[in-house]
Amino acid sequence: MLSESPALFWFRRDLRIDDNTALFSALKNHSRVFCIFVFDRNILDTLPNKTDRRVEFIWHSIKELKNTLLAQGSDLLVVHGHPECLIANIAQTLKVSHVYTNHDYEPSAISRDNTILKQLTELNIGLKTYKDQVIFEKKRNFDPKWWRFFSIYTLQKCLA
Numbered sequence: 001m002l003s004e005s006p007a008l009f010w011f012r013r014d015l016r017i018d019d020n021t022a023l024f025s026a027l028k029n030h031s032r033v034f035c036i037f038v039f040d041r042n043i044l045d046t047l048p049n050k051t052d053r054r055v056e057f058i059w060h061s062i063k064e065l066k067n068t069l070l071a072q073g074s075d076l077l078v079v080h081g082h083p084e085c086l087i088a089n090i091a092q093t094l095k096v097s098h099v100y101t102n103h104d105y106e107p108s109a110i111s112r113d114n115t116i117l118k119q120l121t122e123l124n125i126g127l128k129t130y131k132d133q134v135i136f137e138k139k140r141n142f143d144p145k146w147w148r149f150f151s152i153y154t155l156q157k158c159l160a
Helices: 021-029 053-071 083-093 107-122 146-150 152-159
Strands: 007-011 033-040 077-081 098-102 126-130
Touching: 007 021, 007 083, 021 033, 021 098, 021 126, 033 053, 033 083, 077 083, 083 107, 107 126
Parallel strands: 007 033, 007 098, 033 077, 098 126
Antiparallel strands: none
16 A cells, blocks of 8 residues: 655666666655765765766666656756765655665765765655665675586586
Protein backbone atom coordinates (compact mmCIF):
# COMPACT_ATOMS: atom_id res chain seq x y z
CA MET A 1 0.00 0.00 0.00
CA LEU A 2 1.30 3.45 -0.93
CA SER A 3 2.13 5.84 1.85
CA GLU A 4 0.32 9.16 1.61
CA SER A 5 3.42 10.93 2.91
CA PRO A 6 5.76 12.06 0.16
CA ALA A 7 9.36 10.90 -0.21
CA LEU A 8 12.51 12.55 -1.55
CA PHE A 9 14.73 10.67 -3.98
CA TRP A 10 18.32 11.93 -4.08
CA PHE A 11 20.12 11.30 -7.37
CA ARG A 12 23.88 10.98 -6.97
CA ARG A 13 25.98 8.70 -9.20
CA ASP A 14 22.84 7.11 -10.61
CA LEU A 15 21.57 9.65 -13.14
CA ARG A 16 18.89 7.42 -14.62
CA ILE A 17 15.30 6.47 -13.94
CA ASP A 18 15.46 3.01 -15.48
CA ASP A 19 16.92 0.21 -13.38
CA ASN A 20 17.37 2.44 -10.32
CA THR A 21 16.84 0.43 -7.14
CA ALA A 22 16.22 3.24 -4.65
CA LEU A 23 14.00 5.21 -7.04
CA PHE A 24 11.94 2.07 -7.70
CA SER A 25 11.52 1.51 -3.96
CA ALA A 26 10.48 5.14 -3.37
CA LEU A 27 7.91 4.98 -6.17
CA LYS A 28 6.63 1.61 -4.96
CA ASN A 29 6.09 2.88 -1.41
CA HIS A 30 4.97 6.50 -1.76
CA SER A 31 2.19 8.21 -3.67
CA ARG A 32 4.41 11.24 -4.33
CA VAL A 33 8.17 11.32 -4.83
CA PHE A 34 10.23 14.49 -5.18
CA CYS A 35 13.58 14.20 -6.98
CA ILE A 36 16.73 16.17 -6.24
CA PHE A 37 20.30 16.41 -7.48
CA VAL A 38 22.96 18.35 -5.57
CA PHE A 39 26.00 19.76 -7.32
CA ASP A 40 28.20 18.96 -4.35
CA ARG A 41 30.55 21.81 -3.43
CA ASN A 42 32.62 19.38 -1.35
CA ILE A 43 33.66 17.90 -4.69
CA LEU A 44 33.43 20.92 -7.00
CA ASP A 45 35.48 23.23 -4.80
CA THR A 46 38.45 20.83 -4.93
CA LEU A 47 38.64 20.74 -8.73
CA PRO A 48 41.66 22.64 -10.03
CA ASN A 49 39.92 23.43 -13.31
CA LYS A 50 36.45 24.94 -12.84
CA THR A 51 35.57 24.01 -16.44
CA ASP A 52 36.26 20.33 -15.82
CA ARG A 53 34.80 18.11 -18.56
CA ARG A 54 33.35 15.73 -15.97
CA VAL A 55 31.21 18.53 -14.55
CA GLU A 56 30.09 19.46 -18.05
CA PHE A 57 29.13 15.83 -18.68
CA ILE A 58 27.16 15.69 -15.41
CA TRP A 59 25.43 18.97 -16.27
CA HIS A 60 24.30 17.59 -19.64
CA SER A 61 23.17 14.35 -17.98
CA ILE A 62 21.18 16.34 -15.42
CA LYS A 63 19.47 18.36 -18.14
CA GLU A 64 18.53 15.14 -19.95
CA LEU A 65 17.29 13.55 -16.71
CA LYS A 66 15.22 16.65 -15.88
CA ASN A 67 13.64 16.61 -19.36
CA THR A 68 12.84 12.90 -19.01
CA LEU A 69 11.19 13.49 -15.64
CA LEU A 70 9.24 16.49 -16.98
CA ALA A 71 7.97 14.38 -19.87
CA GLN A 72 6.61 11.90 -17.30
CA GLY A 73 4.88 14.57 -15.23
CA SER A 74 7.56 14.93 -12.59
CA ASP A 75 10.52 17.26 -12.11
CA LEU A 76 14.05 17.43 -10.78
CA LEU A 77 15.14 19.98 -8.21
CA VAL A 78 18.77 20.89 -8.99
CA VAL A 79 20.69 22.69 -6.25
CA HIS A 80 24.30 23.71 -5.67
CA GLY A 81 25.87 23.45 -2.24
CA HIS A 82 26.88 21.10 0.53
CA PRO A 83 24.49 18.11 0.80
CA GLU A 84 24.96 17.94 4.56
CA CYS A 85 23.57 21.49 4.72
CA LEU A 86 20.78 20.97 2.18
CA ILE A 87 19.22 17.50 2.18
CA ALA A 88 17.68 17.51 5.68
CA ASN A 89 16.39 21.08 5.29
CA ILE A 90 14.81 20.36 1.91
CA ALA A 91 13.32 17.09 3.20
CA GLN A 92 11.79 18.98 6.13
CA THR A 93 10.47 21.76 3.86
CA LEU A 94 8.85 19.20 1.54
CA LYS A 95 7.41 17.36 4.56
CA VAL A 96 8.68 13.99 3.40
CA SER A 97 8.71 10.92 5.61
CA HIS A 98 11.75 9.32 3.94
CA VAL A 99 14.76 10.17 1.81
CA TYR A 100 15.80 7.45 -0.66
CA THR A 101 19.14 7.11 -2.38
CA ASN A 102 21.60 4.46 -3.55
CA HIS A 103 24.72 3.55 -1.58
CA ASP A 104 27.84 5.59 -2.16
CA TYR A 105 30.98 3.75 -1.07
CA GLU A 106 33.56 6.55 -1.06
CA PRO A 107 34.92 7.28 2.46
CA SER A 108 33.95 10.96 2.26
CA ALA A 109 30.48 9.99 1.01
CA ILE A 110 30.02 7.55 3.89
CA SER A 111 30.91 10.30 6.35
CA ARG A 112 28.54 12.72 4.58
CA ASP A 113 25.73 10.15 4.63
CA ASN A 114 26.23 9.49 8.34
CA THR A 115 25.96 13.24 9.04
CA ILE A 116 22.79 13.47 6.96
CA LEU A 117 21.35 10.37 8.66
CA LYS A 118 21.80 12.02 12.07
CA GLN A 119 20.12 15.22 10.84
CA LEU A 120 17.20 13.33 9.33
CA THR A 121 16.79 11.16 12.43
CA GLU A 122 16.48 14.30 14.57
CA LEU A 123 13.69 15.44 12.23
CA ASN A 124 12.00 12.02 12.40
CA ILE A 125 12.67 11.45 8.68
CA GLY A 126 13.95 8.06 7.53
CA LEU A 127 16.92 7.50 5.22
CA LYS A 128 16.76 4.41 3.02
CA THR A 129 19.77 3.47 0.93
CA TYR A 130 20.10 0.61 -1.55
CA LYS A 131 22.73 -1.41 -3.38
CA ASP A 132 22.47 -0.37 -7.00
CA GLN A 133 25.66 0.14 -8.97
CA VAL A 134 27.85 -2.71 -7.78
CA ILE A 135 27.77 -6.46 -8.22
CA PHE A 136 28.70 -7.37 -4.64
CA GLU A 137 27.32 -5.50 -1.67
CA LYS A 138 29.71 -4.03 0.86
CA LYS A 139 30.81 -6.50 3.53
CA ARG A 140 29.31 -9.40 1.60
CA ASN A 141 31.26 -12.65 1.89
CA PHE A 142 31.99 -14.31 -1.39
CA ASP A 143 34.36 -16.90 -2.73
CA PRO A 144 37.66 -15.11 -3.56
CA LYS A 145 38.13 -17.61 -6.39
CA TRP A 146 34.80 -16.73 -8.03
CA TRP A 147 36.49 -16.66 -11.43
CA ARG A 148 36.96 -20.44 -11.36
CA PHE A 149 33.24 -20.89 -12.05
CA PHE A 150 33.71 -19.21 -15.40
CA SER A 151 36.82 -21.01 -16.58
CA ILE A 152 36.80 -22.87 -19.88
CA TYR A 153 37.43 -26.15 -18.08
CA THR A 154 34.42 -25.69 -15.77
CA LEU A 155 32.23 -24.63 -18.68
CA GLN A 156 33.26 -27.67 -20.74
CA LYS A 157 32.72 -29.94 -17.76
CA CYS A 158 29.20 -28.50 -17.21
CA LEU A 159 28.29 -28.91 -20.86
CA ALA A 160 29.58 -32.50 -21.09
